[in-house]
Amino acid sequence: MKKRILVAPLNWGLGHATRCIPIITALMQEGFVPVIASDGAALTLLRKEFPNLSSTQLPPYDVNYAKKGKNFRLRLLKDAPKILKAVKAEKKSIDAILEHNNDIAGIISDNRLGVRNKYVPSVFITHQLNVLSGNTTWLSTKMHQEIIKKYNECWVPDVEGDVNLSGRLGHVKTIDIPTKYIGPLSRFNKTNSEIKNDLMVLISGPEPQRTILEEKLLKELKNFSGKIVFVKGIIEQEQTIQLIGSITIYNFMTSSLLEKTINESALIISRSGYTTVMDLARLNKKAFFIPTPGQFEQEYLASRLTEMQLVPSCNQDDFTLSKLNEVKHYLGLKSFDFEINYKELFSLF
Incomplete structure (x- = not known):
């Protein structure tokens, strides 16, 4: 009888769910039967990707961004009792x-803090061994690491060496947690496709910032001279396609269409979430990043990749069409070793 493995990504944007797609696929290839557990858009997306797998709904965390990004820490503190209640x-x-x-022979939690069991081998996936939170980074990091200690293993989706994608987010000098650097995770594969789109916009993430960015980009890009594909990142029952001038707007794309369209696009505008960084590195893409206001992780990644002369970036309020002229001065994201030894990784189960 095949062993079943519970896979539970956090519903916070779509990144945690999408980076679990290669994990779920590999589990099936290695003879396991994945069981999906999440909530909201993350659960909807994974049900669309794996309609034949059983799934279950978990309690939502229900954290929203404030309209002013600088209030995000305050919002998290305010929502802390609600988050703790959801974790319980x-x-x-x-x-x-x-x-x-x-x-069920194993549990894989991607940043869901209460998804574990002391009688079942439990894994925590995170790229944040350091949790950046301004002047309270030491406290948020210590709290996060105390949670990770309750798991059998921590899987970091990055490489261990100095040349890596996550920087100080995923790399600490010392840590007393069983940690494996498993390599970057991406559901995509690079193809030598003909470029059909001059620009592709990829957005997702918590509201209301997702909608604020959508409205700003649609306004700024209406004078763009080339062909644009715009993916809102809103997971709904049915896919919708709308044409406004030279902009083709999708509410969402399935993985196969997304992979094809990114490969066929010359430039990507997106948030600088870590899953997006991994995906675009896998596909060797030129990009422009607009981090979610107040999200220190995205602001750090965008700033780091700009300093490395790989991807230009700017604050959401500062974006204008002319900013895209900076892209030609940057190298773009390059692929790391994405070959993961899943047989060895899943030996825990």
């Missing part, structure tokens, strides 16, 4: 799932 609720949900499914 999802831990109870996991215990109930295991009670009724005694053939």
